[in-house]
Amino acid sequence: TCGICVEKCPFDAIEIINLPEELQDDPAHRYGENAFSLYGLPAPQEGQVTGILGPNGIGKTTAVRILAGELEPNLGRHEESPGWDEVLEAYRGTELQDYIADVRDGDVTIARKPQYVDQIPNSFDGNTRELLEQTDERGALDELVERLSIGPVMEQSIDDLSGGELQRVAIAATLARDTDFYFLDEITPYLDIGQRVTAARLIRELAEEENRSMLVIEHDLAILDLLADTLHVAYGEPGAYGVITAPKSVRNGINEYLSGYLDNENMRIRPNPIEFEEHAPRAATRGDTLVEYPDLTKSYGDGEFSLEVEGGEIRENEVLGIVGPNGIGKSTFAKLLTGNLEPDEGDADLDLDISYKPQYVTIDQHMRVDAFLSSITDQFGSSYWNTEIAQPLQLERIMEQNLSDLSGGERQRVAIAACLSESADLYLLDEPSAHLDVEQRVQATKAIRRYAEQQDATVMVIDHDIYMIDLLADRLMVFDGEPAVQGRAGQPQPMRDGMNEFLANLEVTFRRDERTSRPRINKPESQLDKQQKQNGEYYYAP
Ligand code: ADP
Ligand code: ADP
Secondary structure, three states, rough: OOOOOOOOOOOOOOOOOOOOOHOOOOOOOOOOOOOOEEEEEOOOOOOOOEEOOOOOOOOOHHHHHHOOOOOOOOOOOOOOOOOOOHHHHHHOOOHHHHHHHHHHOOOOOOEEEHHHHHHHHHHHHEEHHHHHHOOOOOOHHHHHHHHHHHHHHOOEEEEHHHHHHHHHHHHHHHHHHOOEEEEEEEEOOOOHHHHHHHHHHHHHHHHHHHOEEEEEOOOOOOHHHHHOOOOEEEEEEEEOOOEEOOOEHHHHHHHHHOOOEEEOOOOEOOOOOOOOOOOOOOOOOOEEEEEEEEEEEEEEEEEEEEOOOOOOOEEEEOOOEEEEEEEEEOHHHHHHHHHOOOEEOOOOOOOOOEEOOOOOOOOOOOOHHHHHHHHOOOOOOHHHHHHHOOOOOOOOOHHOOEEOOOOOOHHHHHHHHHHHHHOOOOEEEEEOOOOHHHHHHHHHHHHHHHHHHHOOOEEEOOOOOOOOHHHHHOEEEEEEEOOOOOEEOOOOEHHHHHHHHHHHOOOOOEEOOOOOOEEEEEOOOOHHHHHHHHHOOOOOOO
């Protein structure tokens, strides 16, 4: 270890060449003797969107509480707090000087969107309209409701909203406020790509047109790239210490993060880079047919929603990505395959054992994680299971906790582990990226891929994080249609064809970053955007 960590290094053999410069100074805040310490603070700027990229438990909320004036930073002197005047002295000459002076004088107002929108119903009784009207300080509610498509659920009780609806209502409620500083802790969980892009644009507009300061934590890198003007990377050891770097350009920040090496900090945060395939990957030849399914149809009620699925085949050993907007029938298709729903036409009885992780993870019995997982597999605790499942999903340190006490990200990792630990022919994971930080997404992606390869398993993954789908999938199944009215699912197809079809529906094109080949969303109507649309190449380089 580098002498700071109290536990095993979270980054797998981190190489700390030099003690990072930040750690030679006093922290911004330390909660107590041997307690979590935060080094560095993000610097929100008027008229700009500042991003933070980093793991959970690294001090992001602590930083925001300081910036909001809720927590007086003690500069590491937890025994006697130095007071705001001294804090201001400590930040004199930095980008934060003016901001901290305002905080000291009580001149900063803040609106904050919490990370776990699923918990909003616990603290609010009433319908969407009542919630939003309370927050409408800028008179912008009508526009927010329209652009985030909240209209259809305005009269619905907050208790009955889906995760994606809650997320959009929470974003609207935050952006409707009239404050100097907006803090959004993850905007993408449960949103489809179209909704993600809309939310990102609304945040940018509020910064640019109204000169507000926006601070956003986001783990969907394609969206973070679109959203932010500058980026702070956060690293360290979750729960022990966190370092928030000086601002970087968004492009450099994401590239350095992916490469695993922070240039200015001279700091390796991961042994290996995360790499994307520039050309459509893996000729989709491998694997015999696992199963063929026929054309299927399913409608609900009096045909309020109807789904048509074109018959196709799932191949042995492949990871099949499933993409499409929310409300288009992806979960319905999953339920048809698992036999939880009967189709109106077609026979979906696949005679397969299917292990299914639903989108909204609801495991919250009063039971310890280890007891829960060992009830699923007798492989539990074997060295194979530890290496392939527990380690990459970072389960070791939460084994003794109760399911009901887990955070959203922890619950997600346990649910992925539980799904993969079942013995089954087909593993079906619905939005495994939700609430995972970037590092955990990469680890989970690797775990799922390796597991498919080593267990001769076949995996279907529904997700909206385009980077995760790119890293994970061999082929792609695309859903389109009109959300909540009718959906259509095409056959699984090669990645390039699938991405082109999917992104053409969304009218979004990607270019490649010159340095890392990382896909980046093009500005609509830019030269590249128009040219790629004309050529029909939306994602992979031709
Ligand atoms: P993040 O927002 O990045 O997930 P937080 O700022 O919430 O991280 O927490 C960082 C660390 O600080 C965690 O280990 C947390 O347990 C610890 N922490 C948060 N609040 C307090 C507190 N009031 N007293 C002691 N430790 C705290
Ligand atoms: P996706 O997984 O693509 O978000 P779903 O398959 O969950 O979409 O839902 C498709 C549509 O069917 C949505 O409009 C949803 O409200 C509706 N729906 C889902 N389940 C039911 C049900 N049991 N009864 C009536 N409507 C339903």
